[in-house]
Amino acid sequence: MSSFSDLVKKSRSIRRFDATRSISRDTLLSLIDTARFAPTGANKQPLRFFPITDRDACDKLFPLLHWAMALPDWKGPTTDERPTAYIIILADTEIVPEQRIAMDVGIAAQTIALAAAEMDLGCCMLGAFKKDDVTSCLKLPEALVPELVIAIGAKGETVHLVEPRKGNDLRYYRDEQDAHCVPKRPLSELVFEQDIL
Ligand SMILES: Cc1cc2nc3c(=O)[nH]c(=O)nc-3n(C[C@H](O)[C@H](O)[C@H](O)COP(=O)(O)O)c2cc1C
The missing domain is CATH 3.40.109.10 (NADH Oxidase)
Known part of the structure; x- marks a missing residue:
């Protein structure tokens, strides 16, 4: 599903x-x-x-x-x-x-x-x-x-979601099969939190 x-x-x-x-x-x-x-x-x-x-x-x-x-x-x-x-x-x-x-x-x-x-x-x-x-x-x-x-x-x-390349390179690219690859940052990098109490 x-x-x-x-x-x-x-x-x-x-x-x-x-x-x-x-x-x-x-x-x-x-x-x-x-x-x-x-x-x-x-x-x-x-x-x-x-x-x-x-x-x-x-x-x-x-x-x-x-x-x-x-x-x-x-x-x-x-x-x-x-x-x-x-x-x-x-x-x-x-x-x-x-x-x-x-x-x-x-x-x-x-x-x-x-x-x-x-x-x-x-x-x-x-x-x-x-x-x-x-x-x-x-x-x-x-x-x-x-x-x-x-x-x-x-x-x-064809488009693949991929991990960022070395150096946190977020530029999209085409792989050997000519598929378009789109790096996305991991969840751990996106969450910002700190103690506010
Ligand atoms: C507001 C906005 C403007 C965009 N403008 C262009 C554009 O002018 N030309 C283009 O090829 N892609 C454009 N894109 C597509 C982005 O490059 C694309 O969203 C990004 O590479 C991530 O790929 P994804 O959409 O598959 O996640 C745009 C996307 C957004 C959200």
Whole structure:
């Protein structure tokens, strides 16, 4: 039986997809519909979600994104490996100033990532993108600011969770089998406690 913890472990950043497998608009709407119930500061619900499944629209957005800074020799997904859908999380700055929206974006994004993992889809959050170019590509009105791009598609790579390498090196890498490896710190390093009495 799969536990919630298994789902979180399964929900890895996927950067190589199967470009032959399209994602339906209904699938994206179902992911957004789940994120709708995520918490937001003061329940202001200041986020908007821009779903993209059209192949030409995906092709317009793709060059504006930056992939895997920690793999400088990798040029990003090839044409065969590109995501076939995107959800762009937008801040409605008429509801909340942009500086106060990052936590809501993170919570919504992880909710979408977990829902996608449950459907066995791959996704990758992309915070590094050409903001002005994405704004014009999406023809956004002034109040809507793109905060995070979530690339979505059928998985085209294997990802392993691993221990940090020597020297506590947390950079992700690809192993001899070309699997993507993501080091995670052990629990013992994460817990901070001291006597406060
Ligand atoms: C807020 C945020 C922004 C991110 N931006 C990018 C990005 O621009 N490009 C990219 O390739 N990965 C990006 N990632 C993915 C991280 O690199 C990834 O989460 C990290 O390597 C750990 O892998 P994991 O998601 O499988 O745990 C981002 C992740 C988060 C949470």
